[in-house]
Structure formats: C-alpha cells, structure tokens
Amino acid sequence: MSVAGTFLRRNFEPLVLSLQVLVDLGVVLFACWLGYTVREYGATHPTSLSDYREIFLLTGAVSLVCFHAFRMYSPIKSLLNVEEFAAIAKSTAIAFMVVPALIVFLRSSEALNPNESSWIAALHRYVDLSTDAGRYSRTAVVLAFAFILVLMTVNRFITFKLIQMLHRRGIGNRNALIIGTGPTALKLQKKFVLVPTLGLNLIGIVSLDEASVGTMIDRSRVLGTVDQLEYLVRQNKISEVFVAMPEVDEEPVMRIVEQLERLGVIYRVVPRLYHFVSHKVRIESLDSIPLFSRPDRELGVLTRAVKRALDIAIAMIVLALTMPIFVISALSIKRESKGPVFFLQTRIGKDGVPFRMIKFRTMHEHLSFDAPAPRTERDPRVTNIGRWLRRYSLDELPQLLNVLRGEMSIVGPRPEMPFIVATYGPIQRERLRAKPGLTGLWQISCARGEAIHENLDYDLYYIEHQSIMLDFVIIGLTGFAVFKGTGAY
DSSP: OOHHHHHHHHHHHHHHHHHHHHHHHHHHHHHHHHHHHHHHTTOSSOOOGGGGHHHHHHHHHHHHHHHHHTTTTOSSOOGGGHHHHHHHHHHHHHHHHHHHHHHHHTOOGGGSOTTSOHHHHHHHHHHOOOSOTTSSOHHHHHHHHHHHHHHHHHHHHHHHHHHHHHHHTTTTOEEEEEEOOSHHHHHHHHHHHHOGGGOEEEEEEEESOGGGTTOEETTEEEEEEGGGHHHHHHHTTOOEEEEOOTTSOHHHHHHHHHHHHHHTOEEEEOOTTHHHHTSOOEEEEETTEEEEEOOOOSOOHHHHHHHHHHHHHHHHHHHHHTHHHHHHHHHHHHHHSSSOSEEEEEEEOGGGOEEEEEEEOOBOGGGOSSOOOOOSTTOTTBOHHHHHHHHTTGGGTTHHHHHHTTSOEEESOOOBOHHHHTTOOTTGGGGGGSOOEEEOTGGGSTTTTSOGGGOHHHHHHHHHHOOHHHHHHHHHHHHHHHHHTOOOO
16 A cells, blocks of 8 residues: 555545535634625625624634534434534524624723723623624625534535545445444444444454454454454554354453553444333432433423424425425326225334325236335336335335324334334333334434344434434435435335
C-alpha cells in the first residue's frame, strides 16, 4: 500500500469529520445567503448583504456548536442514521433560539448605559456586533434557518451516501476481528455486510476452539484461537476487535479484554443479557453492585395524542392526493384477473390483538393465501399490475383505511401473520408493544428483501427510540425509497 493509502486508511475518520465541518459551515452560510436573496427579491426597500455579514457568521458559529452538541460529528452512527437526521432538526431549532438572543446581548457597546460597570463595557467592546439591528430583516433570518434545516438534511443524506460508496469500495475501511463463533458472532458478521457505512472490513473470526481453526463460518474464516490473538492483530493490522461471546463465562472474556488493552486496540464487547441492555435501561447501584432496570417505556399521553392526530391527518391527505392512483389501480386489478380488488389478511396488532389488514390484491386469487412473501421479481403468483404496485409500494395504500380505523399507525413495526407470531419468544414479542405501521425502519433498510421476523433489530430499535421527530425522519426516507422504486417483489 502507498504512503498516501496508508495515511488515508489510518486517518479516514478524522479527515472525513474535518471535511464535514467545513462542508456544514459552507451549507449554513449558503442557506443564510439564500434566505437573504429570497427576502430581498422584489423588496421595496432592499438592504445590503454587508448588513447581514456579522449575523450570518454568528449563525454559522452557533449552528456548528449545536451540531456538535447533538453528536452530529460522532464517528459512531445510529441505525440507518435516523438519529442524525433528527439531530439536524433539533440543533437547527436550538440555534434558531440562540442566535436572536445573542444578537440582543451582543448589541453595540455604544448603546450601553454609561453607568454600567467598566468590565461589562469592555467585554461588549470586544465581542459586540457593529450591525444596526434595525437594518436587517427578521424575515431573512427566519428564511435562513428554514433553508438550513432543508439543505443540511440534503447535505447529510448525500454525505452518508458518498461515505457508504467509499466504504463499499474499501476506501477508509478499518480491519476488524470477531472473537466468537456462536449465534451472536454470526449476527454481528451479517451486520457488517448489510451496513457498509460502519466502515469495517471483517478480516476473520477468532475462536476459543482450536479444532475450528481454518474452517469457514458463513463468509468468514476462523483465523486462529485467542492464544494467537496478539499475532493476528499485528499481522492483519487490526483496528477494532468485537468480542461476541455473551454465552461464555465472565472470567475468560475479561482475560481477552485485558489482552486487548495491552495491545492498544479498540475493542467492543457484546454483554451477557445483551437483548435486555440493547433497550433503554436505567443503571443504578446498590453499594458496589450495579443494577439494571427498565424505565417507563410507554409514550406519554400528549405524545400518543399528537401521534394519533398526525396519523389521521397524513392518512387523509395521502388518500386525497392519491385518489386517482387508487381508482386506476383498482380498475387495473379487476381488469387483469378475476377476484376482489382488495386482499384482506389477518395480522397481529398492538398487544397481540388481531385485525384485518387491507391491501390491493397483487396475486392471482387462487394463489393469495398465508404464505411467505415473494422473494423474486418473477414470482408466478404475482400479477403484472401487482408486480408494478409492489415495486412502488402502492399495494399498501389501502392500509391508510386501517390507520383511520386506529388499527395501524403511519410509522411502526410491520404487522406479522398469526402463525409466525405464535412462534415468538419473549424477545420477539417486544414488537407487539407498539401499534403496527405502514412503514418503519425495516422497510427503508438494506434488509428490506428479507423476512420481517429475521430482522427484529429494526423494530426493537424503533420501539425503544420512538418519537414524533423519528416518525418524520422515517416518513421522509420512505418517500425517497418509494420514489426510487425499491419496494417489495
């Protein structure tokens, strides 16, 4: 590898984060200029851009501080980056409140009462704004923040896609090892493949059992045992090690951790009871003994009311806007094949209550029954119009009626069929804590083509982090996915 390649591999994250700060600052300043331009277009009494210079620079500085405060420059990303998109809205709102307050506080020192103490006057002379508050438009500032919200969202979406593309080409990836050969290690291995934005290049697996060395576990080879860990780390230039053995006793895991600390390599441990601590937990202490407990996990009354109001409003608006598509789809289904327009199927909703989910019929009537969903584009069960409806997720439109009836929500876990829910264990039944939705994290993920019950992480993440802001982010990403035509087969 060349010197430049080695430097890029070792410093990819700091370089990307530094570049991200500069790009974000450029986007914020451009949004400010855009707000000024829109406000001044056709204005009766136009003002000079120079009157806004200090205010826009202040906006840029405050925005970057707020972005940092909401962890937008953290190298560790959330599932599908949904938390980052929510952070953009939160940080922009905070900056929108802070900037006007600073403008008032940093008014010109000439406006100070001459009787004020000298140190306050000196402070103001050092940091005051020379811009006259009466010369700039408040409308321009409001427009600037509106553009910051929109353009920063677009900027981060493009950035995530570019970083994802670089990682898929092997640029900036960090070499990693997984210690463990059990189900947890296999699940972790699958995540590395499905989520390239992690930037991890899985070199192989380390086992506790010498007999498994050299064998293949799914797509990875067992390179050696924990006794050879130091050699494997140095030989393969390993940056991160994942200890995925929650079924193993604590003592051997702590010995491995101690060795990794001596090697100076970054390590992460999947804990015992990891399904429990993967949710939000409260950490308490009884003398020196740590205790985990689950905080109140129910949405507040106000949040539930707002979510229900949004469900009704969005469902009615979408139904009104898509009524022509609704009618054309119904006529096309009826024309192409015999049978009803709608396909009614029993699904399991919140708290295990069954309900009849409504969809456009996309299969031939005699083949429409409870069975695994189509996995290929040419599944013979699917009609021609059904194939098109499924591709753009238009077969889900009638479920807006389920939303209006209160059986479903716009955002939530997808409802499963009764025979699958009957096999649920305690972990899987966590999905039933929330009202099922038309869309969710799973629908916009890389695992969209796989079975729902095989990708519970997405639904469990949503249930533990659900909020109105998160719903808006998922709805926005769903619109992008529908536009791309990345629906089901």
